[in-house]
Amino acid sequence: MPATIRDIKDQTGLSLATISKYLNGGNVLPENKVKIERAINDLDYQVNEMARGLVTNMSRTVGVSVHDIGSLFCGILLRYIGDVLKNNGYSMIICDSRDDAKREEENIEFFIKKNVDGIIVIPSSQSKDFLKSAKKNNIPVVLLDRSITGSGCDCVRIDNRAAASLAAALLIDNGHKANAIIYSSVEYTGIERYKGFLETMSDAGMPIPEEFQMAGTHSIEHGYRSMNELLSKKNRPTAVFTTNYELTLGAVMAVNESKYSCPDDISIIGFDNLILSHVVQPKMTMVVQPMKEMGEKAAQLILFKIKSKDKDSPMEYVLNTSIEVGNSVLNLA
Amino acid sequence: MPATIRDIKDQTGLSLATISKYLNGGNVLPENKVKIERAINDLDYQVNEMARGLVTNMSRTVGVSVHDIGSLFCGILLRYIGDVLKNNGYSMIICDSRDDAKREEENIEFFIKKNVDGIIVIPSSQSKDFLKSAKKNNIPVVLLDRSITGSGCDCVRIDNRAAASLAAALLIDNGHKANAIIYSSVEYTGIERYKGFLETMSDAGMPIPEEFQMAGTHSIEHGYRSMNELLSKKNRPTAVFTTNYELTLGAVMAVNESKYSCPDDISIIGFDNLILSHVVQPKMTMVVQPMKEMGEKAAQLILFKIKSKDKDSPMEYVLNTSIEVGNSVLNLA
DNA sequence: CTGTTAGCGCATTCAA
DNA sequence: TTGAATGCGCTAACAG
Numbered sequence: 001m002p003a004t005i006r007d008i009k010d011q012t013g014l015s016l017a018t019i020s021k022y023l024n025g026g027n028v029l030p031e032n033k034v035k036i037e038r039a040i041n042d043l044d045y046q047v048n049e050m051a052r053g054l055v056t057n058m059s060r061t062v063g064v065s066v067h068d069i070g071s072l073f074c075g076i077l078l079r080y081i082g083d084v085l086k087n088n089g090y091s092m093i094i095c096d097s098r099d100d101a102k103r104e105e106e107n108i109e110f111f112i113k114k115n116v117d118g119i120i121v122i123p124s125s126q127s128k129d130f131l132k133s134a135k136k137n138n139i140p141v142v143l144l145d146r147s148i149t150g151s152g153c154d155c156v157r158i159d160n161r162a163a164a165s166l167a168a169a170l171l172i173d174n175g176h177k178a179n180a181i182i183y184s185s186v187e188y189t190g191i192e193r194y195k196g197f198l199e200t201m202s203d204a205g206m207p208i209p210e211e212f213q214m215a216g217t218h219s220i221e222h223g224y225r226s227m228n229e230l231l232s233k234k235n236r237p238t239a240v241f242t243t244n245y246e247l248t249l250g251a252v253m254a255v256n257e258s259k260y261s262c263p264d265d266i267s268i269i270g271f272d273n274l275i276l277s278h279v280v281q282p283k284m285t286m287v288v289q290p291m292k293e294m295g296e297k298a299a300q301l302i303l304f305k306i307k308s309k310d311k312d313s314p315m316e317y318v319l320n321t322s323i324e325v326g327n328s329v330l331n332l333a
Numbered sequence: 334m335p336a337t338i339r340d341i342k343d344q345t346g347l348s349l350a351t352i353s354k355y356l357n358g359g360n361v362l363p364e365n366k367v368k369i370e371r372a373i374n375d376l377d378y379q380v381n382e383m384a385r386g387l388v389t390n391m392s393r394t395v396g397v398s399v400h401d402i403g404s405l406f407c408g409i410l411l412r413y414i415g416d417v418l419k420n421n422g423y424s425m426i427i428c429d430s431r432d433d434a435k436r437e438e439e440n441i442e443f444f445i446k447k448n449v450d451g452i453i454v455i456p457s458s459q460s461k462d463f464l465k466s467a468k469k470n471n472i473p474v475v476l477l478d479r480s481i482t483g484s485g486c487d488c489v490r491i492d493n494r495a496a497a498s499l500a501a502a503l504l505i506d507n508g509h510k511a512n513a514i515i516y517s518s519v520e521y522t523g524i525e526r527y528k529g530f531l532e533t534m535s536d537a538g539m540p541i542p543e544e545f546q547m548a549g550t551h552s553i554e555h556g557y558r559s560m561n562e563l564l565s566k567k568n569r570p571t572a573v574f575t576t577n578y579e580l581t582l583g584a585v586m587a588v589n590e591s592k593y594s595c596p597d598d599i600s601i602i603g604f605d606n607l608i609l610s611h612v613v614q615p616k617m618t619m620v621v622q623p624m625k626e627m628g629e630k631a632a633q634l635i636l637f638k639i640k641s642k643d644k645d646s647p648m649e650y651v652l653n654t655s656i657e658v659g660n661s662v663l664n665l666a
Numbered sequence: 667c668t669g670t671t672a673g674c675g676c677a678t679t680c681a682a
Numbered sequence: 683t684t685g686a687a688t689g690c691g692c693t694a695a696c697a698g
Contacts, residue, residue: 002470004691015669020693029667044469049448050386051691054674059383061426061447069415070408078402079429091426091447093394095419096412113379114394114424137335256589337675348685353677362683384675387690 003043011039023047053115061091062302063111065104067124069096073245073272073291074122077144080295081120088303090117097124105130112137118302120144126188128152140305144298146188147316154305156298156317160189161196163287163321164243167269168200170285170323171239175333176267180212180237182226182247187218193243193271212237223250231258231266238267239329245272248284263330273324283326290319336376344372356380386448394424395635396444398437400457402429406578406605406624407455410477413628414453421636423450430457438463445470451635453477459521461485473638477631479521480649487638489631489650493522494529496620496654497576500602501533503618503656504572508666509600513545513570515559515580520551526576526604545570556583564591564599572600572662581605581617596663606657616659623652 008019012035022028022036039045053059062085066074078094085092093114095107104125111119112133119134119141128151134141135152147155171179181197184190194213201208214230216222223242227250230237242248248270255262262268263282273286297317341352345368355361355369372378386392395418399407411427418425426447428440437458444452445466452467452474461484467474468485480488504512514530517523527546534541547563549555556575560583563570575581581603588595595601596615606619630650 006691016692017670017694018668021668024693027667032668046446048387048691049446050383050392051674052693053383054381054387054676054691055693057674069411070405072403072405075403075408078427079431082402082427082429086428086443091443093424094411094415094427096415098412110419110424113382115382253586253589256586339675349676350678350686351684354684357677360683365684381675384690385677387675387692388677390690 002048003045004048005045007043008036008039008045011042012036058117058306059115060089061093061114061116062299062306063093063095063107063114063116063119064121065095065097065107065111065119066122067097067099067104069094071246073145076291077122077295077298080292081299084296084299085303090303099124101125101127101130105133109133112139118142118306120298120302122146123148124187140302142298142302142305144294152314154301154314154317156294156301156319158289158294158321159318160192161199163271163289164193164196164241165200166321166323167241167271167287168197168204170269170325170329171241171267172201172204172206173333174239174267174329174331176239176329177206177332178212178235178237178239179206179208180214180230180240181208181243182214182216182223182230182240182251183243184218184222184247185215190218190243197241197243218244218246220246220250220253223247224254225250227251227254228258231255231260236266238332240266240268242268242270245270248272248286252284263328267329269323269329282328284324284328285326286324287321288324289321293319335381336378337381338378340376341369341372341378344375345369391450391639392448393422394426394447394449395632395639396426396428396440396447396449396452397454398428398430398440398444398452399455400430400432400437402427404579406478409624410455410628410631413625414632417629417632418636423636432457434458434460434463438466442466445472451475451639453631453635455479456481457520473635475631475635475638477627485647487634487647487650489627489634489652491622491627491654492651493525494532496604496622497526497529497574498533499654499656500574500604500620501530501537503602503658503662504574504600505534505537505539506666507572507600507662507664509572509662510539510665511545511568511570511572512539512541513547513563513573514541514576515547515549515556515563515573515584516576517551517555517580518548523551523576530574530576551577551579553579553583553586556580557587558583560584560587561591564588564593569599571665572602575601575603578603578605581619585617596661600662602656602662615661617661618659619657620654621657622654626652 005016005019009016019036068074082092097104097107108130119139122144123146128148141153143153143155145157147157183194198208214226242251260266270284270286273288338349338352342349352369401407415425430437430440441463452472455477456479461481474486476486476488478490480490516527531541547559575584593599603617603619606621
């Protein structure tokens with residue numbers, strides 16, 4: 001049986017209240033402090049979080065629902081989220097929603113049942129419906145990567161349109177006039193990037209023809225097939241913007257297996273430099289998201305909401321993307 | 334404020350004990366059952382897991398420590414583990430050990446502090462030291478992917494030597510006599526696969542020359558560099574065994590960027606068909622682990638250990654690997 | 667600064 | 683089968 005606060009009381013002769021106060025950071029006479037610390041050490045005492053939670057109505061646990069736990073993007077965010085939470089004494093319960101709205105809603109309900117103090121969601125849903133049980137139970141929610149209109153939740157994300165504009169501007173600067181985009185048309189972020197890219201290109205007098213707009217799923221396959229299709233056209237584009245990690249990976253593989261080479265025959269600007277650049281020749285030019293900052297910010301934010309019971313109007317934290325310049329974009333200018 | 338069992342009592346007129354009994358699956362008169370169920374529905378009652386845990390000394394939570402939450406291998410296992418646990422009403426707290434033994438030990442201590450009922454570890458450590466606080470607190474542990482000698486823990490894994498032998502046998506059957514291996518020399522599984530491959534090749538009278546034994550880290554980079562090195566030799570091998578997912582990915586990329594092609598110039602047999610085969614041409618021949626079975630078995634096992642308080646001598650569940658035949662191995666015979 | 671007391675929500679005796 | 687009573691380990695009043 002693990003030691004309880006009573007055992008500390010017996011060994012030190014102090015009262016429960018004094019010991020509890022010490023445990024929660026209150027002021028105690030130095031001599032008593034020493035006694036308590038020794039007893040804790042001797043008895044290998046650890047606070048019973050369930051008993052504490054029953055009184056304080058806090059579990060010191062955060063639920064994290066991710067749209068795909070197998071994706072590198074989620075995995076890396078989870079790493080940073082987990083670090084911050086753990087350093088603050090919070091544990092994270094993770095549930096995978098597999099890009100399924102129903103599962104996502106079940107995850108939130110599961111979190112509530114498990115008495116989490118707060119929830120972080122990397123959403124797959126476009127609608128706010130899945131959050132209703134969190135709302136009802138008054139549990140704070142932070143959205144990561146995507147915001148959801150009308151959700152009333154704080155959100156940490158990048159400006160996807162601006163990020164895509166960066167990519168477009170770089171291609172324009174390098175003199176590319178025949179540009180294509182491979183994007184995910186099944187998710188908010190993909191569509192935003194698509195819009196940002198097309199708009200910037202249009203504004204520059206270089207609208208993207210329909211045959212160079214490759215819509216599809218968020219997958220290596222789509223990147224691979226689309227790049228093959230683009231390469232087989234009589235009028236190939238000179239540059240392609242691949243709007244997420246998986247699409248970039250697939251596109252690069254397609255080029256490498258083809259008779260063409262990057263950047264001599266085709267330029268690529270990718271998205272999310274998760275690992276690819278360590279491996280691929282030439283070094284890829286990439287739009288990069290601040291993964292560490294995003295994960296840490298989301299974790300700090302949920303901790304803040306939990307502690308402050310803050311009911312201010314929701315904030316959007318829009319972080320900056322940047323371009324890591326490699327050698328995958330040829331300068332035609 | 335959420336409803337408590339007291340509110341159910343007030344509405345139904347029954348006693349706390351009866352309601353509690355119902356909640357825990359006991360027998361209650363049909364009419365009372367109806368009353369209770371209606372009250373639960375009306376009041377939107379949910380059991381307070383912390384209060385329940387305080388009494389039962391169970392948190393219905395399992396800690397999962399993974400060696401790298403960013404890796405596809407861990408991500409996919411987590412998916413299956415999470416499903417089984419959730420379906421049984423258990424939540425999973427995840428901690429990343431980043432392949433660091435110290436972190437791994439801290440993770441276990443953190444789990445204990447959080448009163449988990451059981452622990453699943455996908456270990457990075459070779460030593461059992463990091464498990465000591467689990468031992469002391471008598472918390473069951475299941476190791477996944479790697480066993481640790483003397484740990485006294487149940488374990489779910491594959492037979493890595495046998496798996497590598499399968500790969501060797503396939504190359505032999507196809508008439509390959511100049512074979513190379515790219516492997517991870519920093520982890521148990523990699524070393525086992527290395528040993529299995531070399532042994533089978535030696536037994537067949539085709540020992541692997543040292544210059545064809547590419548030791549290194551578990552990384553895409555190592556696969557990439559090693560394959561490049563092999564390709565640049567005057568006497569190239571005719572086939573290469575890449576012993577994990579990342580190494581396979583790196584090796585494939587290297588070949589695709591080179592003037593050589595697979596399988597005409599060089600055959601590859603890979604490991605862990607996580608996603609690669611959907612994308613790469615030619616379709617890869619792969620040694621595959623039963624990921625779903627592994628994750629589910631580990632989760633079922635920890636649930637069993639938790640419920641049974643089973644103190645039998647530890648078991649090793651060694652699952653079968655198989656080969657998925659693609660077109661990446663040329664038949665020279 | 668310290669001690670006494672009550673009670674968080676529930677499961678589990680033991681009687682009835 | 684049901685009900686009344688007890689306590690899991692801890693925090694938070696409040697009084698000293």
